[in-house]
Amino acid sequence: MRLTDQFGYEVTVASEACLEAWNATVLAFLAHSKHTPVKLDAALQADPDFALAQSVRGLFCLLLGRREMFAAARDCLTTARRAALERDATPREQAVIEALSAWLDGWPARAADLLDAALVSAPRDALLVKLVHAIRFVLGDARGMRTSIETVLPAHDPTLPTYGYMLGCKAFCLEENGEYRAAEALGRQGLEYAPDDAWGLHAVAHVHDMTGRSEEGIAWLERHPDGWAHCNNFGYHVWWHLALMYLDQGDIQRVMALYDSEIRLDKTDDYRDISNAASLLARLELEGVNVGARWEELALLSDKRAEDGCNVFADLHYLLALVNGGRRMGTERLLASMQRQTEAGGDLAPVFEKAGLPAGLGLEQFRLGNYGSAFMYLRKARADLPRIGGSHAQRDVFERLTIDAGMRAGLFEDAKALLQERARKRGAVDRYAEQRLEVCERMRRASRVMEDERLRASAS
Template identity: 40%
Template sequence: MIADQYYGQHSTSAAEAVHAFEQAVFAVAAHRPAAEPLNRALEADDTLVAGHALKGLGVALLGKAEDFAKARALLTPAQDALSRADGGTDYEQALVQALQLASCGRLKAAAARLEAQVSHNPRDFLCLKLANALRFMTGEAHHMRETSATALRSMASSDAGYGFALGMHAFGLEEMGSFAEAESIGLLAVTNQRSDIWGVHAVGHVLEMRGRAAEGARWIESSRQLWPHCNNFTFHMAWHLALFHLEAQDYDAVLDLYDREIRPVETDDFRDMANAVSMLWRLEQEGIDVGDRWRRLHEIAHRRRSDATYVFASLHYLLALLGSGDTAAARELVGNLRDRALTAGLDDQAEVAAAVGVELAAAILTLHSGATAPANLCELSLNLPKLGGSRAQRDVFMRTLLLMAANSGNPAAFDAVNKVRTAMKSEDRFARVTHKRLSETAA
């Protein structure tokens, strides 16, 4: 057995495989491409249990229907490797069992299995990172905060994963509304680990939520030296930078960032689509002509209209279809979400569709058609965290609910939604402009 520098215990005697695997773990932590070192690890030892499990979990986190199918296929070699290792170590068992759960759409249970391993071995960095990623997708920030806190209580500052763990904790704190502590811990994270783009990102979230737009733009710009090393997280960092320019009404800068750095390539990764779609939707809410940019997103959204695997993604596809004027496909997508909700109990996302996805999608269709806004706008706003993603990402839906309330001329509905929104972020220019619209509508 060999222990890696991130406190993973491997049932192998192949030091070369473990060394390559360590490089893959670093890549995952730093949001860099991990496929090459992971493949080298498996070439050095094709029975490396953690290598097979990480490969499968990485695919499951991509969140599309075919990705879960691929993850289920990758479960077989992981289980075979575990069997050849006479049951493997606790670490290997946790990873394989988490893959089994995640590949079936049980993301919460997969995260819980990894968190149990962190409770058993709090310095187990990879299980912490993967649990954090899964809880991000399920919108359970309290778990993100608590599990990282558990790990940090046992970690030493010299541990290879310590700085990255600080960055995760900062993000969990921010998502739970502990902004001052999140900023402090985030700054400590990037001081300890200069490659921690997630820690940089966490501080950026704090600045976004507190309305510190000019400072936020400078902060994100200061991290540019890390971006060329990242995977598609680079696009997301550019998205955050554009949010700060949007608040400053520098629309030319936003559109330039969109074309050059948010959507420089036409990928169908749901995270890349969320960046692009939500930015165009925000711009149009502010009366900005986005040209033919919706057309370039339409093909992907249309192709994905029947893929209700991850509700957060489906709702962004809905926005893209509406933005491009394809109401028929948008209605079809909402129907597919309704069908998904009927399977509640089979997996996590069916329950999300039933709890919030269908009603939110129907409400967005209502806004687009000009029909009367639903009466449950406040309830919808309270249920948004179930979608997953971050406060900043979900704000595209919060803004939309606020706009619905304003258009309805209902001050009580507007105040209720705005109260939920300002509990998560400082009142911004959009809230003030929308309140003015409410006054004009109600007059």
């Protein structure tokens, strides 16, 4: 039968009970709620042949960035296609099915395009908006994220239960495109409509990070603990943001406490959790902090994911854990997997080739102490690094490693240029950059003194 969902669009479902569970699933997904899988299961238990829910479950599987989930996603696609044919699914439902098929074939950008096309006739469908947002985020397509949300947002208004979440999505897009003031204002506004919008809350935290306002960022997050208490593992990512703020303040003790009690509360191998942990440990070590045996736990888990090869961002963080955890064989397996992916076709092959593999080799060389080589590889990857996905804040660990590699190799002018470019993009100089710019300036003055002495000596 055809029923109308909370956005006013037709869905092909077997019962009102299924539709009610589906509407709840959408709201839970938008809030990054840990109850999202439970809500989705309820919808599919009420109607196992609910094609839209099956295809969305398949997309959820792919967003996990785990190779074994591709088989589960294919099962969802098979069920969704059969159900869509038997029940004469709507064009919107068909578009989601085809988006799942496109991603499974190696074309996630095509999947996002198909969903954007479906939004032309269903612009209030916040689920599709969020799915496009998530896929383009994975692809590092900040401009595409922004275009998508700005195209549909005029169709949304405060009467919709999803309005605040949409403002949060746009806030994040603005931040990733460098419009920090507008992003902060919109993120704060969105929380007034959706107090549980952890994504919008964290968009404002991104602004604090990018503009060097860590003290304000700490106050912001600690003032809104209920904004992410309901979350799935995205909550660990918000804790990670808080730890970054404390690191910028130089409070290492607080950072380590957050790492142990919150960020790695659950020792999962989810790539998002591994990336939180590995990038934070790397930042700490760059500040001269002894992180103890913490790398070992991450390296053990990452070793088991070394041949996933389905998410460049994930692979680079697994590699970060492997090289720092001393897992030589795991490192070699992952680098070999990256090499294979450069020839695998699809959207990710050129990203592995131009960003993933050279950055991975740079991480390996950095850990071996070959800083000149590390700098060469990391700088080679730098222009294409946004395409690995993630945010500016998440990818900043690779920027820091590039800069520190240059400084350790004695390439102070190169490092200074990168620091200055980083500051221009971020809108401020943070503690990390301030300290290293001071070192670069000291080395410049020392070099000049040495050159003056050499000239005087040669003149005499």
